[in-house]
Amino acid sequence: MTQTRTRPGVHRAWVVAAVSFVALVGAAGFRSAPGALIAPLQEEFGWTRGTISLAVSVNLLLFGLTAPFAAALMERFGVRRVIASALGLVALGSGLTVFMTTSWQLVALWGVLVGVGTGSMALAFVATVTGRWFVKHRGLVTGVLTAGSATGQLVFLPVIAWLAENSGWRSASLLIAAGALVVVPLVLLLMREHPADLGLAPYGGEPVPRPAQPTTSAARRALGALVTASRTGSFWLLAGGFAICGATTNGLVGTHFIPAAHDHGMPSTTAAGLLALVGVFDIVGTIFSGWLTDRVDPRLLLGAYYALRGVSLLLLPELFAGAAHPSMLVFIVFYGLDWVATVPPTVALCREVFGESGPVVFGWVFASHQIGAAVAATAAGLARDHFGNYTSAWWTAGLLCVGAAALSLGVRRPAADPVTAHDDVPAEAAPR
Numbered sequence: 095m096t097q098t099r100t101r102p103g104v105h106r107a108w109v110v111a112a113v114s115f116v117a118l119v120g121a122a123g124f125r126s127a128p129g130a131l132i133a134p135l136q137e138e139f140g141w142t143r144g145t146i147s148l149a150v151s152v153n154l155l156l157f158g159l160t161a162p163f164a165a166a167l168m169e170r171f172g173v174r175r176v177i178a179s180a181l182g183l184v185a186l187g188s189g190l191t192v193f194m195t196t197s198w199q200l201v202a203l204w205g206v207l208v209g210v211g212t213g214s215m216a217l218a219f220v221a222t223v224t225g226r227w228f229v230k231h232r233g234l235v236t237g238v239l240t241a242g243s244a245t246g247q248l249v250f251l252p253v254i255a256w257l258a259e260n261s262g263w264r265s266a267s268l269l270i271a272a273g274a275l276v277v278v279p280l281v282l283l284l285m286r287e288h289p290a291d292l293g294l295a296p297y298g299g300e301p302v303p304r305p306a307q308p309t310t311s312a313a314r315r316a317l318g319a320l321v322t323a324s325r326t327g328s329f330w331l332l333a334g335g336f337a338i339c340g341a342t343t344n345g346l347v348g349t350h351f352i353p354a355a356h357d358h359g360m361p362s363t364t365a366a367g368l369l370a371l372v373g374v375f376d377i378v379g380t381i382f383s384g385w386l387t388d389r390v391d392p393r394l395l396l397g398a399y400y401a402l403r404g405v406s407l408l409l410l411p412e413l414f415a416g417a418a419h420p421s422m423l424v425f426i427v428f429y430g431l432d433w434v435a436t437v438p439p440t441v442a443l444c445r446e447v448f449g450e451s452g453p454v455v456f457g458w459v460f461a462s463h464q465i466g467a468a469v470a471a472t473a474a475g476l477a478r479d480h481f482g483n484y485t486s487a488w489w490t491a492g493l494l495c496v497g498a499a500a501l502s503l504g505v506r507r508p509a510a511d512p513v514t515a516h517d518d519v520p521a522e523a524a525p526r
Contacts, residue, residue, distance in 0.1 A: 107227040107297040115242045121215035122246025130255040134263040147475030151468035152205030158464020160213025162457030166315040181274045183211030189271035192264040218457035230298020237384020240437040241377040255366035319454040337466030338498035342491045345470030354484045359416035375430025383435035392439030396502035404495030411485045
């Protein structure tokens with residue numbers, strides 16, 4: 095066998111996790127940019143917030159719908175090829191925005207190209223990596239990789255907001271394109287597909303042979319998993335809850351917090367800094383959620399996360415002001431801890447219920463997350479255009495979160511073998 099460790103005592107799974115983390119940091123940074131660019135684009139082109147929000151919605155929608163197909167493509171062609179190609183799409187879409195003159199070009203470039211690119215590096219990628227490389231600490235590593243989304247927001251968003259304000263939004267777009275290209279060599283050089291390729295067992299597990307390459311197309315594999323999963327009530331409960339999760343994070347707060355704060359006299363750079371603080375505390379919250387997922391019923395965790403999020407959103411309209419006062423900082427800390435803490439327990443439930451098809455099924459659950467985000471991004475923009483404020487959007491989101499808590503508590507964990515989906519045809523649900 096070839097050498098099986100990068101150095102004594104370090105399992106190669108940790109190197110793969112580290113490279114995955116960097117790619118996820120970049121993808122999160124690319125996705126966080128639109129919230130900081132809404133005001134500059136509106137000022138230069140005169141587009142309404144509803145028009146600009148449409149491009150953000152297309153981005154969010156494709157970010158989700160691409161995920162299950164990307165997970166299937168990773169099974170067929172390998173993680174390295176898919177992630178490197180996705181980074182190239184992001185660089186192309188972001189770089190070409192500097193030449194746009196009409197709103198449809200914003201939709202095509204930022205919405206379609208960047209949406210598909212970042213969607214290929216979505217959380218289904220996390221499920222694929224942790225499912226292949228980890229048995230021990232799988233929930234914890236899922237939490238750490240998910241926290242990469244928060245770290246990307248932390249690293250990029252204040253810089254993007256500062257560039258947009260001081261050097262123009264085009265400088266911010268070019269920075270994003272350059273950042274995507276920088277990550278490509280790292281992925282190609284250090285990412286590996288399976289532990290078996292290096293003569294290793296997954297971290298904390300027994301050696302397993304590399305799975306046979308799927309004989310059907312990625313589209314058939316992804317759609318087959320969807321057909322099978324959709325026959326179970328648990329899939330719809332998970333998808334419904336995660337749709338509300340997306341609506342209340344990426345769609346509403348991630349896209350509209352900065353312009354909403356700007357409406358109350360807060361500078362965009364200050365609001366971007368607050369949103370970056372969400373990212374700081376999200377790292378803590380998501381990693382802790384991953385640790386809890388290894389020990390606590392994931393359904394109980396999801397119920398608590400959504401209920402607490404709903405309460406905080408109902409209070410948010412009273413907290414906006416021209417400066418970052420203590421009450422707003424409390425909201426930022428709390429919302430940060432809860433931001434994507436929902437991901438580790440959702441991934442765990444998909445794996446428990448759907449077995450080997452768990453990463454692909456989670457891709458579809460994540461697609462519902464982004465459908466919710468896309469609807470919320472456009473709806474909140476239209477509400478702002480119609481009512482002159484975002485109050486109705488915050489209250490609606492808070493009530494939806496209470497519903498998400500109820501949906502999550504209704505998920506049934508399998509008593510026997512999980513539901514599976516074969517490569518060639520959709521499988522029937524395994525007998526319970």
